[in-house]
Amino acid sequence: MNPCRDEQPHMLKLPFIHDDQLTRCMRLRAQSLQQKNARPQDGEKLLHPNEHVYRVDFIRQHNLCFLRWDVQLERSGKVMVTGTSQHWTPDLTHLMNRQLLEPVGIFWKKPGAKEVECNEADAQEFGERLVELAKIRKVMYFLLAFTDGLEPAQLKGSIVFKA
Template sequence: MAADASELKLPLVQDVQLTNCMRLRVQSLQQKNERPQDGEKLLRPNEYIYRVDFVRQHNLRFLRWDIQLEKEGKVTVTGTSQHWTPDLTNLMSRQLLEPAGIFWKKPEASEVECNEADALEFGERLNELAKIRKVMYFLLSFTEGLEPAHIECSIVFKA
């Protein structure tokens, strides 16, 4: 399906630097035998931080998620309300938005499936966030053998 000229496709791009910083936080706590702050969300090995840069912020209407998975497995896309600062404010669990988008591909399937209602509600929330954000961060959790190399993920808006 050809993209309509009024469609704006915004890719989720892996933020390697931020992911690595958050992994260092986990290592630091382990090395010092310290506990995380109350409510702090520590990055697990199967979790990565992605970002979307909103090149336009107004008059956007969510159309769809465009998720391509090279192989079977599942990815959970969770938006965050976090504004990261250069000193890396720790991600708190309360900053994870509901609902998450869960996308999966079954063995031998050509299409990616999802929980349509949650994916739609999540996408519609992005309309509002795009009005006030130039950048939005996402936590992607990979399971069943998937990893960042196996995914292409974008959000498509009508501009």
């Protein structure tokens, strides 16, 4: 049975979880290189001050169909969600630029607006790619970049699937 054609869909809402520990580790790596006046490895992605690491735990991995992004912003601003193809290890294997997935999900809220907007085509394609990645992963990591004064505490986000 195709889960996308199920008449009575069962929703699976998977929240973005801010990974404070991994964000701190990646910031320490950048800080360490700066203090030593060292260069990052060729192609290494260093975390910028406005970037934070989030994770999504796939409590179910098969028969998923992407439905939508559920992104709520408490104030105006923009958040860019970039998926990673990396399987992180506890010793923090360095994240390389080539491990960042395309397309990027960009969500924004204009001053005075009630609704969050996005580029629908990119968001849809990104969501569909996550279905494929969920088949081989229990956890997926994302880099979220906040701009225009937006901060992590002002975001509530999840990915909604039909299961």
